[in-house]
Amino acid sequence: xxxxxxxxxxxxxxxxxxxxxxxxxxxxxxxxxxxxxxxxxxxxxxxxxxxxxxxxxxxxxxxxxxxxxxxxxxxxxxxxxxxxxxxxxxxxxxxxxxxxxxxxxxxxxxxxxxxxxxxxxxxxxxxxxxxxxxxxxxxxxxxxxxxxxxxxxxxxxxxxxxxxxxxxxxxxxxxxxxxxxxxxxxxxxxxxxxxxxxxxxxxxxxxxxxxxxxxxxxxxxxxxxxxxxxxxxxxxxxxxxxxxxxxxxxxxxxxxxxxxxxxxxxxxxxxxxxxxxxxxxxxxxxxxxxxxxxxxxxxxxxxxxxxxxxxxxxxxxxxxxxxxxxxxxxxxxxxxxxxxxxxxxxxxxxxxxxxxxxxxxxxxxxxxxxxxxxxxxxxxxxxxxxxxxxxxxxxxxxxxxxxxxxxxxxxxxxxxxxxxxxxxxxxxxxxxxxxxxx
Amino acid sequence: xxxxxxxxxxxxxxxxxxxxxxxxxxxxxxxxxxxxxxxxxxxxxxxxxxxxxxxxxxxxxxxxxxxxxxxxxxxxxxxxxxxxxxxxxxxxxxxxxxxxxxxxxxxxxxxxxxxxxxxxxxxxxxxxxxxxxxxxxxxxxxxxxxxxxxxxxxxxxxxxxxxxxxxxxxxxxxxxxxxxxxxxxxx
Numbered sequence: 001x002x003x004x005x006x007x008x009x010x011x012x013x014x015x016x017x018x019x020x021x022x023x024x025x026x027x028x029x030x031x032x033x034x035x036x037x038x039x040x041x042x043x044x045x046x047x048x049x050x051x052x053x054x055x056x057x058x059x060x061x062x063x064x065x066x067x068x069x070x071x072x073x074x075x076x077x078x079x080x081x082x083x084x085x086x087x088x089x090x091x092x093x094x095x096x097x098x099x100x101x102x103x104x105x106x107x108x109x110x111x112x113x114x115x116x117x118x119x120x121x122x123x124x125x126x127x128x129x130x131x132x133x134x135x136x137x138x139x140x141x142x143x144x145x146x147x148x149x150x151x152x153x154x155x156x157x158x159x160x161x162x163x164x165x166x167x168x169x170x171x172x173x174x175x176x177x178x179x180x181x182x183x184x185x186x187x188x189x190x191x192x193x194x195x196x197x198x199x200x201x202x203x204x205x206x207x208x209x210x211x212x213x214x215x216x217x218x219x220x221x222x223x224x225x226x227x228x229x230x231x232x233x234x235x236x237x238x239x240x241x242x243x244x245x246x247x248x249x250x251x252x253x254x255x256x257x258x259x260x261x262x263x264x265x266x267x268x269x270x271x272x273x274x275x276x277x278x279x280x281x282x283x284x285x286x287x288x289x290x291x292x293x294x295x296x297x298x299x300x301x302x303x304x305x306x307x308x309x310x311x312x313x314x315x316x317x318x319x320x321x322x323x324x325x326x327x328x329x330x331x332x333x334x335x336x337x338x339x340x341x342x343x344x345x346x347x348x349x350x351x352x353x354x355x356x357x358x359x360x361x362x363x364x365x366x367x368x369x370x371x372x373x374x375x376x377x378x379x380x381x382x383x384x385x386x387x388x389x390x391x392x393x394x395x396x397x398x399x400x401x402x403x404x405x406x407x408x409x410x411x412x413x414x415x416x417x418x419x420x421x422x423x424x425x426x427x428x429x430x431x432x433x434x435x436x437x438x
Numbered sequence: 439x440x441x442x443x444x445x446x447x448x449x450x451x452x453x454x455x456x457x458x459x460x461x462x463x464x465x466x467x468x469x470x471x472x473x474x475x476x477x478x479x480x481x482x483x484x485x486x487x488x489x490x491x492x493x494x495x496x497x498x499x500x501x502x503x504x505x506x507x508x509x510x511x512x513x514x515x516x517x518x519x520x521x522x523x524x525x526x527x528x529x530x531x532x533x534x535x536x537x538x539x540x541x542x543x544x545x546x547x548x549x550x551x552x553x554x555x556x557x558x559x560x561x562x563x564x565x566x567x568x569x570x571x572x573x574x575x576x577x578x579x580x581x582x583x584x585x586x587x588x589x590x591x592x593x594x595x596x597x598x599x600x601x602x603x604x605x606x607x608x609x610x611x612x613x614x615x616x617x618x619x620x621x622x623x624x625x
Contacts, residue, residue, distance in 0.1 A: 073482050077489070095490040098481035256467075 040226055045244035046251055047232035049425050053127075054230060055258035056120040061218060062259060063113045068211050070106040078158065080204035082197045085160035086285045104274040110152050111277045112266050114300035117145060126359050128347030129231040135339040137224040142335050144217050149301065151210040154203040161282035162292050168195045168203070170295060174308070177322040194288060235347025236421055243425035294376060302373030303366050307331050307401065309377055310394035327398065334405050341405055344413035351419040355412050362404045368397045497625035499617065502556070510573045512561060515624050519561035519569055520612060521585075522622070525596065530554045532583070533596040543607045547597040550611050558622065559598040560612050563587040565605040570594060585609070 017025070028034045077096050079088040092099035121141070124130055130138035157168045172189050176182040191198030229238065238244055245251075269276065277299060281292045297305050311324035334341075349356040372394040381388050498515050505511055505524045512519045525533070533547040534554075551557055563570050565587065571577040572585035572594075580586030580593035582601045587594075592603030599608040614624045 069482060073485050076486065091489070091491060095492075097484040097487050097489060099485055099489070101481050102485055253467075256471075 040247075041252075042246060042248040044226065044247040045229065045238070045241075046247045047230055047238055047243060047425055048245040048250075049232050049234060050230060050251065050254075051233050052254075052258060053119070053123040053233075055255055055262075056116050056123060058255040059258060059262055060113065060116045060120055063109055063116060064211065064214060064218065067106060067109045067113060068215075070102050070109065071208070071211065073102055074106055075208060078204075080158070080201050082160060082200055082286070085158060085200060089159045101270070104270045108266065108269050108274060108277060110155065111298070111300060112262075112269075113148065114152070116262075117148065118300070121145070122363060124231075125362075126349045127231055127233055128235050128342070128344075128349070130339050131235075131342070131344075131347050132339065133228050134224070134231060137221060138339060139336060140217055140221040140224055142332065144214055144221060146332065147210055147214045147217065151207060151214065152298065152300070154207040154210075156282075156298060157200065157203045158207060159282060160200065160286045162284045162286055162290075163279045163282040163295070165195060165286035165288065166291055166295050167297060168199065171297075172199075174325050174328075177319070177325045179322070196288075231347060232425060233348060233350065234422060234425055235351070236425065239424045240426075296374055299370065299374070302371075303369035304328050304331060304373070306369040306371075306373035306394045307398045309373075310391065310398040312391060312395075327402075331398075331401060334402070338405065338409070342409040342413050344416065344418070346418045346421065351421055352412070352416055353419065354416045358404065358408055358412070362401075365397050365400045365404065368393065369401065372397060497623060500622045500624060501620060502622055503620040507555065512573050513624070515560075515612065520624055521557075521559045521561040521573060521598075521609075523557040523559070523598075525555050525557055529583070529596040536582075536595055536597070536599075539601075542600050545597075545599060545608055550597050550599075550608070552614070552616060556616075556622075557596075557598060558611060558614050558624070560610040561585075562610070563589065563592055563605055564600065564607045564609065565590055565592055565603070570609070 024034050074092065077088060077092050077099065079085055089103070092103050094100075096102075124138065124141070153167070153171060157164045172186055172195065175189060176186045178185060187193065189199070190196065191202060232238075279296065284292075296302070305328075308324045308328040311320050311327050313323075314320050315323060344352065344355075346352055349359055372390050375390040377391040377394070378389050380386065381390055381393050496516055498513065500513050500522065502511070502522060502524070505522065507524050507526045508529075510521060510523045512521055514520070530547075537546045548554070561569050561573070566589060568587050568589035570585035570587040570592070572579040578586045578588075580602075582593050582595035584594040584596050584598055584601075586592070587603065587605065590604050592605035593601050594605075594609055595601050597608075598611070600606070612624055614622055617623050
């Protein structure tokens with residue numbers, strides 16, 4: 001990532017060589033790991049105007065570490081077999097030392113991970129972090145999101161409760177919508193003729209593998225980030241040294257503060273409402289002969305589930321079932337195209353008066369989609385109005401989701417009158433101070 | 439943690455010894471971080487200790503009514519073999535006589551039994567954890583008639599004491615008690 005440093009380069013010790021300093025120099029000359037850390041974590045120039053929305057990237061990284069650490073310990077006590085999985089999870093809850101705590105941290109950690117990553121993504125949407133030269137960075141982020149969804153889905157299957165089993169059945173059956181080869185693919189995914197022991201065992205294997213793949217893509221994500229550095233709330237490039245501050249100590253301490261606040265929130269859920277985000281039905285052992293009355297995915301997948309269920313009509317020869325699956329996948333894959341759908345040169349919504357409004361409309365649309373995903377399709381949205389059901393709200397909000405990306409973004413990019421951008425990052429920062437008389 | 443005068447932020451007042459408020463804050467933050475991390479990691483480490491259901495299995499009861507003098511039986515306790523040896527009067531006599539035989543790990547035979555005719559041992563060689571031979575009449579019992587560990591050649595006597603070979607200590611006597619004449623509770 002960095003060019004090999006010249007032999008004379010001193011390792012970043014505090015001026016005093018000493019024993020430790022010499023050891024650092026010795027290692028650094030052969031493998032410049034200390035120079036690298038100094039370069040990327042200490043002096044790494046960072047825009048000085050980052051606000052708290054920029055905390056969520058490092059938070060996501062820390063949650064990934066928490067998930068892997070707790071997951072490794074859980075795997076030591078978990079048995080991936082349909083006859084033992086449920087009981088082994090209950091044993092973790094009752095008998096293993098701190099097993100309840102570790103499982104609740106892991107279980108709610110999935111929710112926290114998605115919460116933080118969704119905020120991270122919406123931060124990117126608001127401040128235009130996907131625009132040149134950060135398209136690859138954005139793509140790698142979407143890859144991480146997709147990997148997270150796969151990992152979370154397979155992890156949810158492992159306790160082998162009713163929701164585990166029927167969630168696995170419903171999601172794997174999505175692939176049966178593929179023409180001609182769908183059924184063969186589903187049989188292959190299952191390793192049998194239903195979700196059964198082979199399915200559970202491969203899901204466990206992949207659930208253990210994928211987080212490490214995520215770590216790999218996170219490394220690429222950070223690599224891409226560090227080439228051009230962070231975007232910032234003004235969405236303009238850094239022009240001089242005055243626009244930057246070193247990452248350490250300024251952002252390490254800010255990230256740590258954010259971590260403290262976040263951990264209070266996270267641990268409050270772990271200790272006081274550990275099952276608030278889960279489904280009670282998943283504490284009933286899986287029964288392949290009885291489907292629960294109402295199957296819902298975890299909250300973080302609800303908007304996509306809503307899009308899946310919203311397509312209730314065939315188009316030409318394409319069946320509704322297949323269209324729903326296509327729409328659901330398209331809702332994520334469309335993010336890959338965003339840097340070209342929104343070709344406006346102005347990154348930050350602060351200088352895009354119309355987009356700034358539409359961003360919030362889009363956010364509300366996504367929340368509504370989540371609400372639709374949680375409800376039964378034929379429930380009434382408003383108690384008094386009979387012919388407005390959640391399926392129709394889902395169709396409206398799904399249509400708007402794609403309308404936002406495919407129509408609004410290009411139109412705005414072309415026609416929106418943007419506000420003038422500041423000359424530099426320091427200008428508005430120092431300028432505002434001057435106005436305030438400081 | 440002491441900064442030289444050049445890299446001390448001029449905005450921070452330095453004490454007489456050159457230490458600044460920032461030094462204190464850095465140390466305090468680091469201490470809090472290390473302490474917090476240690477507390478957070480402890481549940482993960484402790485989860486690898488025996489779980490409650492494992493600990494609950496740590497007692498067994500054994501009926502030894504059918505074990506005749508000269509017979510040995512093996513039972514499983516905490517995943518390990520436990521040797522129960524119904525000793526003959528000659529074996530008891532030999533074991534007691536050897537109390538003064540210059541033992542590597544001196545211990546009187548009467549301290550190793552609750553009733554002289556019943557010898558109870560953890561059947562794990564104290565060298566590197568193999569199971570010594572001698573429970574069956576067909577197996578070698580070593581030079582001292584007790585047990586012989588095939589892994590590295592440790593010889594144990596009629597009291598389960600190490601007499602020859604690399605094992606450092608006598609075969610362990612587990613905690614046990616007689617619930618009645620013929621029922622043992624181990625653990």
